[in-house]
Amino acid sequence: MVHACLLSGLATGLAFAETPAALLAYYKTQAQGQAGGDAVRGQTFFNKTHGNEWKCASCHGAVPTGKGEHAITHKVIEPLAPAFNAQRFIDLAKSEKWFRRNCKDVLARECSASEKADVLAWLISLK
Amino acid sequence: MKTPFPCWRTTGVALALLLCAGVTWAQGGGLKGAPAAFTAECTSCHIGYAPALTGEVNWRGIMAGLDKHFGVDASIDDKARQTISAWLMAHASKDSRYAKSSADFRISTSAWFVRQHDEVGSKVWKRASIKSAANCGACHSGAARGDFDEDSVKIPQ
Numbered sequence: 448m449v450h451a452c453l454l455s456g457l458a459t460g461l462a463f464a465e466t467p468a469a470l471l472a473y474y475k476t477q478a479q480g481q482a483g484g485d486a487v488r489g490q491t492f493f494n495k496t497h498g499n500e501w502k503c504a505s506c507h508g509a510v511p512t513g514k515g516e517h518a519i520t521h522k523v524i525e526p527l528a529p530a531f532n533a534q535r536f537i538d539l540a541k542s543e544k545w546f547r548r549n550c551k552d553v554l555a556r557e558c559s560a561s562e563k564a565d566v567l568a569w570l571i572s573l574k
Numbered sequence: 575m576k577t578p579f580p581c582w583r584t585t586g587v588a589l590a591l592l593l594c595a596g597v598t599w600a601q602g603g604g605l606k607g608a609p610a611a612f613t614a615e616c617t618s619c620h621i622g623y624a625p626a627l628t629g630e631v632n633w634r635g636i637m638a639g640l641d642k643h644f645g646v647d648a649s650i651d652d653k654a655r656q657t658i659s660a661w662l663m664a665h666a667s668k669d670s671r672y673a674k675s676s677a678d679f680r681i682s683t684s685a686w687f688v689r690q691h692d693e694v695g696s697k698v699w700k701r702a703s704i705k706s707a708a709n710c711g712a713c714h715s716g717a718a719r720g721d722f723d724e725d726s727v728k729i730p731q
Contacts, residue, residue: 517619517620519619519644519645519646519706519708520619520620520621520706520708520709521705521706521708521709521712522618522619522620522621522709524618544650547647547649548646548647548648548649549647551647552646552647
């Protein structure tokens with residue numbers, strides 16, 4: 448149900464309740480049987496390199512409850528954990544855009560739905 | 575020295591003042607009227623660079639290569655790209671000094687940028703408080719507003 452709502456929301460641009468929890472549920476559904484939503488695995492994933500120079504933590508910080516800093520430009524990046532920044536993970540299209548871009552920088556590929564679910568589960572767990 | 579046409583001197587000063595005003599404008603034409611897409615897409619990783627900081631050729635090059643944006647994937651959807659491109663083109667510098675393109679389309683490798691910063695030593699650029707030529711706000715406190723007034727420059731230690 449959440450899946451269908453989110454997809455229709457994406458397609459039509461209609462407003463609906465996009466919350467971190469709803470986005471996590473969406474990514475878990477998208478993972479289609481693959482385990483997703485493991486916070487511990489998400490933390491490990493976030494803090495290690497994946498073949499390229501950068502890890503997620505390079506710009507967001509090891510525990511993104513505070514401000515990060517862009518690795519090249521040094522512009523401040525607001526906290527990523529939703530409990531510390533109400534603007535995070537309340538827009539699926541925005542979340543998808545940033546996962547797509549940043550995963551390509553960190554992993555040289557897009558992240559899978561289960562990887563996104565792991566990371567988001569960890570971020571939501573940070574209080 | 576007595577000049578045969580004293581008024582020329584006055585005119586010269588006035589022209590020079592106008593030119594200076596022009597330079598200030600050309601460097602910091604500002605971000606007024608920037609579309610929401612510009613703010614959303616272009617100011618997350620770096621400050622919003624005012625369109626008048628460079629010319630059409632550089633902007634076109636930058637906007638055509640967003641998937642490999644100086645080593646980072648900054649790709650955006652077509653609608654946002656078109657909206658942002660139109661605004662950049664409309665407000666890009668038309669002044670040949672600023673509009674001149676650079677080999678990699680960077681503002682910071684443009685001839686005017688290099689010349690304007692020629693008194694800044696390489697060690698200064700590397701200071702922890704500066705780190706990058708992209709970090710305009712380190713010295714130009716109004717940079718995020720597109721204000722590069724030379725009088726307000728403070729180079730941090």
